Amino acid sequence: MAEWWANIDGFEKIYWYFAIPFTLVFTIQLVLSFTGMDDGIDAGDDIDFSGDIDSDSIFDGMFRFFTVKNFITFFTVFGWTGITLYNLGVNKALTTILSTISGIIVMSIVAFLFYSITKLAESGTLDFKNAIGKTGEVYIPIPSKQDGIGKVHITIQGAIRELDAMTTGKSIPTGKMVEVSSISSNNILIVKEIKHK
Structure with missing residues (x-):
């Protein structure tokens, strides 16, 4: 050798x-x-x-x-x-x-x-509305005030999925927990950071 x-x-x-x-x-x-x-x-x-x-x-x-x-x-x-x-x-x-x-x-x-x-x-049978109220973890940072798209890992319909997400508030870094508040017309999750007390 x-x-x-x-x-x-x-x-x-x-x-x-x-x-x-x-x-x-x-x-x-x-x-x-x-x-x-x-x-x-x-x-x-x-x-x-x-x-x-x-x-x-x-x-x-x-x-x-x-x-x-x-x-x-x-x-x-x-x-x-x-x-x-x-x-x-x-x-x-x-x-x-x-x-x-x-x-x-x-x-x-x-x-x-x-x-x-x-x-x-x-795609397929995924109903994005089922994500409302669910919590997930930020995978790719989400820019503030809907200025761009990040990604979150979230469990929907029994499976962990990686989905596009935006926020109306401050930017949310990787690893933070978020809650889905609504879904946009093009199936992007609108999320807010979960603040730990």
């Missing part, structure tokens, strides 16, 4: 540094997803490069693109694609370009699939 590692050049080692740890995390994430044990693990994972977790990304209208799960997917694919191409004799520049493109494509597909599955679960 040590001899094999010593014979690998520096360029290929960079890809192994991405492939091994990210594949391990990706595998654990996959197992947890299939066993239903990943609820809340990705809390607050939406990346905002300006420093505010609650920023609306350019993809927010379709699906949240910049998440921890998506970056894990990207670096897993990036690492293994780079290793494969380089061992097939592809030059370094082309290997870098193709592995990056492959990572972005697969990350986009996975992000869209998760978005579609989430929306499918939210």
Whole structure:
């Protein structure tokens, strides 16, 4: 093993540094997803490069693109694609370009699939009016005075769901408990923070 590692050049080692740890995390994430044990693990994972977790990304209208799960997917694919191409004799520049493109494509597909599955679960027989009076936990911070949309984890009709939420009051950070006071015309929960005495 040590001899094999010593014979690998520096360029290929960079890809192994991405492939091994990210594949391990990706595998654990996959197992947890299939066993239903990943609820809340990705809390607050939406990346905002300006420093505010609650920023609306350019993809927010379709699906949240910049998440921890998506970056894990990207670096897993990036690492293994780079290793494969380089061992097939592809030059370094082309290997870098193709592995990056492959990572972005697969990350986009996975992000869209998760978005579609989430929306499918939210639709169907779900009656949003059943959420009124229910309490839940903020998953993605909710901006103040209906100035944007956050997300909450809330149990409705016997299942924990991740739903869009707004508030008419002050902003509500991740982890705070809220109560649903009403539902907007486009099925967004209107919530208020539960103040602990």
